[in-house]
Amino acid sequence: MSTGRTRWRRLPPWAVDAGLVALAALDAWINLFGDATPLMWTCAAVGSAGLSLRRRFPLAVFLLTLPMTLFMDVAVAPIAALYTLAASTRNRPLLAGCALLNAAAETLAWPLSDTLTGDRTWTLVQFVYTLATAVAPVLFGQLVQARRDVARQLVEVEEAREHERVLYAQTVLARERAQLAREMHDVVSHQVSLIAVQAGALQVAAKDPDAREAARTIRTLSANTLDELRHMVTLLRASGGKATELTPQPTLADLQQLIATSGIETTLTGELPPGISTTAQRTVYRTVQEALTNVRKHAPGARADVHLWHDAHDFGVTVTNTAPTRTTVALPSARHGLIGLKERAELLQGTLTAGPTPQGGYTVELRAPTRPA
Incomplete structure (x- = not known):
């Protein structure tokens, strides 16, 4: 089942349209075989050939199939046109009107006097039957349209969920960086500051020149380390992206x-x-x-x-x-x-x-x- 469906989807649109035109022409030829006027042949040709434009002008193509339904009992052209229209529009009153119009055209016989003088009960029964036939492609087209909408929404939802996962991961990382920044500020910076203070006191109190020089060096290194720590804390607090973000x-x-x-x-x-x-x-x-x-x-x-x-x-x-x-x-x-x-x-x-x-x-x-x- 899935293999056949995949092969059907691989057919190019022009090939599908050409097949529908051929089927509609064959359907019309079978019904017109025998006593047919040039007007009937013209309506059949226009309605069948119009299916090649059904994707671009669905409503116009449907209207082109109506004249041929007045002269012959065809099914391919009007059903294909109704399906295409239903799959491409969300205007349900328009679809209902087109289904009624198609049923009326299928029920009436040309000339109209032949229909009006016949059995009214049978005419009504035939109208109901043709209306049910016209409703079928309309419902199927709407179902296909709803399926496309659901498939598109599922893709959008999957993209949105992936974005949510990435954003949540970035948020967790930002929270961890903020916690690390607090630890560095409250613990490490505090300890380094104490080292700098003790080194300064030792530099002032030391009698030995070498000891004073060593204390001065320790104090200078501590001060530089504090500057680096402050810079790192600022970066960690401001960062909200990935740890290895290069863009x-x-x-x-x-x-x-x-x-x-x-x-x-x-x-x-x-x-x-x-x-x-x-x-x-x-x-x-x-x-x-x-x-x-x-x-x-x-x-x-x-x-x-x-x-x-x-x-x-x-x-x-x-x-x-x-x-x-x-x-x-x-x-x-x-x-x-x-x-x-x-x-x-x-x-x-x-x-x-x-x-x-x-x-x-x-x-x-x-x-x-x-x-x-």
């Missing part, structure tokens, strides 16, 4: 590129205060990145608004999305992304809030002080 970490300069490649209709407004730290810029970038990832994951078809702002005391970013326009699939989430963002906000002495909006959307807001205490 530059994203900043506000990369925000426009992130939005452009997000695959979501997004507007960017506002600005941040000049001169904010690289760590703050990276936190704003990660907040926007995670928020847009969640929009793709939980609100397909929604639009997003990214607003940068600042006032006299705080700065931040607010990401708000509208309600989803397509059906969402309920999938599990560990919420590691939001947890990591809250921890990043705490490193800036700020806060991160997230929650639904009254309009059915969702909003994520990062707020941090302009000058941390």
